[in-house]
Amino acid sequence: MVVTLIIACEVGFWVLLAAGLALRYLAKMPRTGAAVLLMEPVLELVLLIVTAIDLKNGASADWKHGLAALYIGYTVAYGHYTIKWVDGHFLHRFAGGPPPVKPPRYGLARAKHEGLLWLRTVLWVAIAVALLQIAIWYVGADGDIASLRDWQGTSMRILIIHGVIAVSYLIWQKKDPGRTAAPQEADRPQSKSLR
Numbered sequence: 001m002v003v004t005l006i007i008a009c010e011v012g013f014w015v016l017l018a019a020g021l022a023l024r025y026l027a028k029m030p031r032t033g034a035a036v037l038l039m040e041p042v043l044e045l046v047l048l049i050v051t052a053i054d055l056k057n058g059a060s061a062d063w064k065h066g067l068a069a070l071y072i073g074y075t076v077a078y079g080h081y082t083i084k085w086v087d088g089h090f091l092h093r094f095a096g097g098p099p100p101v102k103p104p105r106y107g108l109a110r111a112k113h114e115g116l117l118w119l120r121t122v123l124w125v126a127i128a129v130a131l132l133q134i135a136i137w138y139v140g141a142d143g144d145i146a147s148l149r150d151w152q153g154t155s156m157r158i159l160i161i162h163g164v165i166a167v168s169y170l171i172w173q174k175k176d177p178g179r180t181a182a183p184q185e186a187d188r189p190q191s192k193s194l195r
Contacts, residue, residue, distance in 0.1 A: 003065040005050050006071050009043045013075070016040055019023060025095035030069075040079060044072045053139070061139050066151025068130060073128030079122045083118075106176040111169040118166035125159040128152075 012053025014041055051068045088100030104110045109119060132152050136145045 002047075002051055002054055002068055005047055006064070009047050009071065009075075012043050013040060013079075016043070017083060020170050021087060021090045025091060030076075038085060040075075040083070044075050048072055055135060055138055060144050061135060062144075062147045063151070064150055065135060066154070069128045069135065069151060070124075070155060071133040072131060073124045073126070077124035081120060090105075105174065107137055107173050108170075111166075111173060114166040118162050121159055121162045121193040125155045128155045 014088050016036055020033045020036035022033070023029045023036055027033075045067055051065055055065065059065075085100070088097075091097030092099050103113045129152050131154070132148050136148050139148070
C-alpha cells in the first residue's frame with residue numbers, strides 16, 4: 001500500500017504541476033494555477049499520515065517505510081526548486097516568456113551552484129533521517145527496525161557522495177574556453193610591418 005501511495009504521490013506531483021502551470025499560463029488564471037501548485041505539499045502530508053497509520057496498524061517497518069521517508073525529504077528539499085525550474089521552461093515554451101536562466105558552467109560560479117544544490121541535499125537527508133528516527137522510536141526497541149536503520153545509512157551515503165561531487169567542482173574548476181582564448185590571442189607577439 002505504501003509503495004502504491006509513493007508512486008501515486010510522484011504521479012500526482014507531476015499532474016498537479018502540469019495542471020497548475022497550464023492554468024497559470026495557458027488558461028490565463030494565475031491565482032487558480034498558484035492554488036493548484038500549493039496543493040503539492042498535501043501529497044507529502046497524506047503519504048506521511050498513511051505511513052504512520054500503516055506502522056500503527058502493526059505493519060513491520062521495512063524498505064517501503066524508509067523509501068517513503070526519503071521521498072518526503074526529497075520533495076521538501078527539491079520540490080520548490082523543481083517547480084521553479086519547470087515553471088521557467090513552461091513560461092518560455094508555451095507563454096512566450098524569456099529563456100530560463102541556465103546554471104553557470106564554469107569556475108567558482110559553478111562550484112557555488114553545486115554547493116547550493118548540496119545544501120538542498122543536506123536538508124533532504126536531515127528530513128529523511130529525522131522521519132526515520134521518529135519511525136524507529138514509534139516502532140520501539142522490540143520491533144524490527146533494521147530496515148529503517150539501513151535507510152538512515154543510505155541517506156548518509158547519498159549526502160557524502162553528493163558532497164564529494166560538489167567539492168570536486170571547487171577543487172577542479174572547469175575553465176571557460178571563451179575566457180581562456182582571448183588572453184592567449186593578446187599574449188601573441190604581433191608581427192611587425194615590413195614598411
